[in-house]
Amino acid sequence: MGEPKNQNPHEQRSSSMSFALRWKHENVRRVTYLALFTLVVTTMFFMLLSGTRTKSIALAVGGEEQVFKTKQTTVEKFLSEQQVAVGDYDRISLALDAKLKHGDRVEIERARTIELKADGKVQTLHTVEKTLDAALKQFHITVDQDDRITPAIGSSLSETNRVEIVRVTKTKQDTEVSIAFTTTKKQDATLLKGKQQTLQEGKEGKKIVTKELVYEDGVKVKENVLTETVAAKSVNKIVAVGTKNPVVAMSAKPSTATATTKTEKAKALTVVKSGTPITYKKLLNNVTLTAYSAGVESTGKNPGDSGYGITRTGTKVTEGRTISVDPNIIPLGWWVYIEGIGYRRAEDTGGAVKGNKIDVYYDSESYAQQFGLKRGYTVYVIGPKKP
DSSP: OOOOOOSOTTHHHHHHHHHHHHHHHHHHHHHHHHHHHHHHHHHHHHHHHHHHSOEEEEEEETTEEEEEEEOOOBHHHHHHHTTOOOOTTOEESSOTTOBOOTTOEEEEEOOEEEEEEETTEEEEEEEOOSBHHHHHHHTTOOOOTTOEEESOTTOBOOSEEEEEEEOEEEEEEEEEEEEOOOEEEEEEEEEETTOEEEEEOOBOEEEEEEEEEEEETTEEEEEEEEEEEEEEOOBOEEEEEEEEOOOOOOOSOHHHHHHHHHHHHHHHTEEEETTEEEEOSEEEEEEEEEEEOSSHHHHSOOTTSTTTTBOTTSOBOOTTTEEEOOTTTSOTTOEEEETTTEEEEEEEOOTTOOSSEEEEEOSOHHHHHHHOOEEEEEEEEEESSOO
């Protein structure tokens, strides 16, 4: 018999190839792991090297900028190194824990303090804005056109600022005011000299005065006259003045002349006004009228001052009644009738009220100032009792 035949002639060669492949795969794995480890170590090394190397950092504080060399890794450490503090209200361009890179710029805007007085309260504000206008917008504080603000709204802010806002409001008010009439005199040859006769009664007119009232923080500080509209014109008074010379009658009966004189004197002390007879004790011609009020411009006193609004006779000033007179001409407490004005009572005196001059009281200070000086009035001095 011959040699037996090999049933698997390739078995030995296959085992050798399988071992070679396994060795190759294991070595590739080792090489790959080694490469990755080397890459990680190299990366960490360069990161460490990058973190510790010197960097150029620009630092701007309050608008002044400098460039510094540093090895610090965060903004907070860098600022600490430069001994730069960041206040609670300051603004910084980078977060304190941000990582620093070469060429970074760190900007710090310093906060400014505003002590604001407005709307009845005082508050302290902190802002990095550079102008007052921008700061007010930041805190949503409005300033109207009529409001008064100190300093000016466009002012630049310093480290500490005091700001005051005064709220100004304006309203309009209409007031009805009397218009005094004037007296016109005409010569009359049919009347005896020294005699006068009213041909036409005077009548006061009316006008509507529109005023602007100005308030600051709710307190009225002034009033301005905007317009004056005549609602009813005044009617002038016309008086006939006698120019006739008296005729002296030759008579042996003086008692008759005396009786005539007494009759004429009695007629001279009675006058009819608006259908009502007025008995008076004295007639004043060519009287000058002025006007005053209780305010500071007329009396030098303000509401709350001692004696404010109190007359010389102790009464309270009242429009339509009170006048100031010279007691040597018109006794205090006596009533008078002023042509074109009406009944008034002598209750007050004044340093500038002398002789045939009367100061008429009005509540409105502005109207008293506008009244001016009026001449040529006739005044009937009645007595202590009003007709």
